[in-house]
Amino acid sequence: MKEIDSVGSEKDEQWVVSETKDEEEVPMSRSFSVEDLLDEVEKICYDASGTSKVEMVVRLWKDGFTVNDEDFRSYSVPENQDFLDAIKRGELPAEWESRAEEEELEISVEDLTEENYVPKKKAFHPFSGRGYRLGSVAPRVVARSPSVHEDGESPPIPMVTLDHTLPVTSLQIWLADGRRLVQRFNLSHRIHDVQDFVARCQRSCPPFVLTTSVPFRELGDREQIGNSRAEMVLNM
Numbered sequence: 001m002k003e004i005d006s007v008g009s010e011k012d013e014q015w016v017v018s019e020t021k022d023e024e025e026v027p028m029s030r031s032f033s034v035e036d037l038l039d040e041v042e043k044i045c046y047d048a049s050g051t052s053k054v055e056m057v058v059r060l061w062k063d064g065f066t067v068n069d070e071d072f073r074s075y076s077v078p079e080n081q082d083f084l085d086a087i088k089r090g091e092l093p094a095e096w097e098s099r100a101e102e103e104e105l106e107i108s109v110e111d112l113t114e115e116n117y118v119p120k121k122k123a124f125h126p127f128s129g130r131g132y133r134l135g136s137v138a139p140r141v142v143a144r145s146p147s148v149h150e151d152g153e154s155p156p157i158p159m160v161t162l163d164h165t166l167p168v169t170s171l172q173i174w175l176a177d178g179r180r181l182v183q184r185f186n187l188s189h190r191i192h193d194v195q196d197f198v199a200r201c202q203r204s205c206p207p208f209v210l211t212t213s214v215p216f217r218e219l220g221d222r223e224q225i226g227n228s229r230a231e232m233v234l235n236m
Contacts, residue, residue, distance in 0.1 A: 053104040056096070058087065060109065061117040072117050158200040160193075162186055173198060176208070191219045 059066045064074040065084070073080045086093040087107070092100055099105065162168060166186045171194065173181040183197060191210060198208070210219045 052102065053106060054099075055106045055108065058084075058107065058109045059112055061112050061115060063116055066117065069120075072119065157181070157183070158197060160185060160189075160197055163188070173210075175202070 055068075057068055061072075064072050065080070066072055073083075075081065083093045083095065087109070092105070096105060160183060162184060163186050166188055168184055168186055170182055170184050173183065173194070175181065175198070181198075181201060185194065194210060195208075198210070211217060
């Protein structure tokens with residue numbers, strides 16, 4: 001007659017290795033063994049009418065299990081136990097039923113019950129954050145902003161009188177709200193002409209100054225455009 005209190009026999013019937021804490025074993029009883037689960041999963045095959053085929057890998061760890069690269073699932077949660085029970089019975093887990101209607105599911109089980117689950121480190125993606133323009137008084141997002149033509153609520157761009165017998169340049173102006181303006185001026189125009197142009201491009205215009213971007217330098221009212229950089233930043 002099989003002895004009920006046989007420790008070795010009891011461990012054979014467990015499909016999860018017991019965890020140890022303070023050198024004392026804490027048994028985790030289960031209704032089936034890993035071997036049974038591996039045998040039953042070979043019988044599960046759900047072939048949908050479509051051609052899409054998806055492999056579902058159930059990895060059994062010492063303290064829980066994972067499905068593919070999804071989040072770790074503890075054995076102590078009843079829903080997770082129901083999931084494994086369904087596989088043990090050779091049935092499709094309830095949470096996969098709708099998915100099986102559109103995809104062919106190939107289910108496999110990996111026995112890693114001698115190991116504790118260790119979360120994978122998230123992949124580092126450089127240059128994936130928000131960008132800021134150098135030289136501004138305060139950081140300003142330089143992601144693409146709607147132009148004046150794209151924003152129907154923005155005032156129309158005012159006309160700038162040019163003398164085509166004199167040298168002409170194009171100035172790129174970044175407003176405080178993130179909008180970008182490109183306007184042509186004569187090199188003989190002064191900074192106060194640019195300030196007047198900017199003021200007319202905005203419905204409300206609090207006091208502001210114009211600066212170069214890099215290196216940062218405030219532009220004087222009487223300074224000629226020809227002495228400044230071709231890129232300007234508006235600072236309220």
